[in-house]
Amino acid sequence: MARARNSRMESLLRELGWSQEQLAARFRRVAAENGADELRAVTRSHVNQWLRGSRPGGRAPHILCETFSRGLGRVVTAPEIGLDMGGEDLPQDTDPVMALAELGSMELDRQRRQMLTGAAYSLAGLALATGEGPAAQARPSRRPVCGGHTTAADVAGAREMMAFFSRRDQRRGGGDGRAALVAYLRTDIVAHLGRRFPGEQVRREMFSTASELVYLCGWMSFDAGEHGLAQRYFTLSLHLAAEADDAPLAGHILRAMAHQAVDLGHPQHALALADASLEQRRYTRATPRERALLGVVHARSLA
Structure with a gap:
């Protein structure tokens, strides 16, 4: 036939x-x-x-x-x-917590992970980061999806894990320990983000720490040459930073995304990301060192 x-x-x-x-x-x-x-x-x-x-x-x-x-x-x-992906597709949920849960589940499944690592770096997807697409906004009315409460002690524990995975990446590079980080994100962090918070400060601190952990996972993917997957983690990290109202962290993530775009040969898109990293509080509230790095990547985008 x-x-x-x-x-x-x-x-x-x-x-x-x-x-x-x-x-x-x-x-x-x-x-x-x-x-x-x-x-x-x-x-x-x-x-x-x-x-x-x-x-x-x-x-x-x-x-x-x-x-x-x-x-x-x-x-x-x-x-x-006109193509059938066999019922599988990349996570499209706009809720960053749900998207993190789905992305983590796909990563931990050997067969489904092939779809993630096979994904292409998306120029159209950069609109989500530069503000041309749906904006990442805080969700003060987010309903808890897990029982119990996330406390300041949970935030401290997550920060300790961030320090551990960051040191390991600096020493070993190449994505070493990345699978363990993904598992931690999918289990502990998703649960922490889905519970009730005792106050706004703890909520913001947990979302900010989660954003840093997701960013690190994206950087490990970038280091391993998995650019499509790295981009998805960077974008997700940016949305979590928005929920935390952490402007300097958002600028840091946008800087990394601009760096990636430059490396992949997309200077115009890199410049849009670099410009976004310098906007208002992202720059004014950044540390002197971070401001210098933002300027370096912006200059590279203009070169």
């Missing part, structure tokens, strides 16, 4: 005005950027097969989604290009 043509992919290709060869060329660039060396030989012939109904394998669906996303200037999902 002949395969049905992929009419959805054809429709988007017509909308963009791209030829099959142009799609293949853009696909190869995104694949190279994301370290998908096995896909750097994709040609017009492969695109033609996909349009005729053949399903691309491996990381190709993720790379295709990002290729179309960059062309259209918005996030394009697999179903929009």
